[in-house]
Amino acid sequence: MILKGNVFSTKLEMETEISILFSSKFDRNKEFKVIYLLHGMCGDSNNWIDYTMLPIYANNYNAVFIMPSIVRSFCANMKYGQKYFSYITEELPEICKNMFNIHTKKENTIIMGNSMGGYSALKCALSKPELYGYCCAFSSACLFMKEDLENHPTTESFQRDYGEQLLRDFQAILGENLQWNPENEILSLAKKITSSTKPTIFCSCGTDDAMRISNQQFASYMKDLGFNFTYEEWSGNHDFYFWNEALKKSLEKIFQ
Numbered sequence: 001m002i003l004k005g006n007v008f009s010t011k012l013e014m015e016t017e018i019s020i021l022f023s024s025k026f027d028r029n030k031e032f033k034v035i036y037l038l039h040g041m042c043g044d045s046n047n048w049i050d051y052t053m054l055p056i057y058a059n060n061y062n063a064v065f066i067m068p069s070i071v072r073s074f075c076a077n078m079k080y081g082q083k084y085f086s087y088i089t090e091e092l093p094e095i096c097k098n099m100f101n102i103h104t105k106k107e108n109t110i111i112m113g114n115s116m117g118g119y120s121a122l123k124c125a126l127s128k129p130e131l132y133g134y135c136c137a138f139s140s141a142c143l144f145m146k147e148d149l150e151n152h153p154t155t156e157s158f159q160r161d162y163g164e165q166l167l168r169d170f171q172a173i174l175g176e177n178l179q180w181n182p183e184n185e186i187l188s189l190a191k192k193i194t195s196s197t198k199p200t201i202f203c204s205c206g207t208d209d210a211m212r213i214s215n216q217q218f219a220s221y222m223k224d225l226g227f228n229f230t231y232e233e234w235s236g237n238h239d240f241y242f243w244n245e246a247l248k249k250s251l252e253k254i255f256q
Contacts, residue, residue: 002049007095011087017045017069020100023058033063033254034096034104036088038070038113038120041141041169045069051240052247061255064102068092072169074142075120076184081172088120089128105133110254112136114243115211119143119186122201126189129197136202136250138243139209143218144187146180186218190225200228202253204246206236 001022006015026032037054039047045067048054058065073084097103111132113121118140125135142148152158158178159167170178182188201222205215212233219231232249236242 002055004046007099009087009091009095011091012082012084014082016087019045019049019067020096021049021055021058021065021067023061023063023065025059025062026064027062028101030062031108032104033061033108033110034102035063035065035254036092036109036111036121036124037065037067038075038088038111038117039067040113040115040117041072041074043117047240048247052244054247057248057251061251063255064100066092066096066102070117070120072116074116074169074173074184075123076173078173079175085124085127089124089131093131106131107133110134110136112138112247112250114138114246115141115238118203122186123184123189125199125201126186126193127183129193129199132199134200134202134254136246136254138203138246138250139205139211139238140203140215140218141211142186143211143214146185146188149178149180152178187221190222190227195226198227202230202232202250204232204234204249206238206242207233208235208237209242210238 003020005018007018008015037048039045048067068088070084075084075088077083077085093103109132111121111124118137119142121135122137122140125132152161155167203215203219205212222229
């Protein structure tokens with residue numbers, strides 16, 4: 001069953017899109033998993049259903065897949081915008097619990113995403129490890145945000161390399177001068193977590209992806225921090241051909 005519609009968010013103070021997919025094997029009377037799937041920067045809540053084999057893969061598992069819209073927010077509580085981090089980690093689980101009776105324990109709660117959504121999934125899991133037992137991030141963007149901002153000390157240099165729209169996105173998130181904040185830095189969040197609360201993490205990136213080097217570096221740091229962490233690469237680019245395969249592999253790992 002696939003449901004597509006809108007819910008009203010008090011955190012966002014507006015209606016927002018959401019898609020929910022119930023596996024054909026979904027049985028709330030048995031142990032099941034809740035999987036939050038976040039989209040990339042140019043995407044929406046329908047991407048995982050429209051561009052991958054998720055509706056087919058899902059039927060192998062007792063699970064429900066929740067796909068919210070996070071627009072171009074990088075799942076942040078934006079300085080000049082809405083509180084998407086609070087919406088995803090606090091309000092959305094309550095909405096799903098109240099409307100659909102969907103809720104479960106940490107070990108059966110997973111968050112994953114691609115590109116901006118991969119960054120966002122890691123941010124949520126590492127900011128609130130008490131909520132998520134597993135995180136999967138594909139071709140993640142902005143894994144070293146502080147370093148990147150330091151390499152672009154002016155808004156002009158940032159716009160030159162990334163374009164006007166992304167500059168505006170980051171100014172809405174961080175402020176006019178792109179002020180770095182540790183709450184948006186993935187490694188800073190990872191270093192704060194005690195061993196007893198660390199989520200299991202699976203990351204992947206295509207060998208032809210422009211973000212491959214940063215994903216490799218991130219994997220090296222994470223392994224040194226003692227996480228149950230897996231990083232895999234295979235032939236692919238920054239597209240849904242790769243993310244479809246990454247989704248399949250991640251589900252196999254989660255349900256093994």
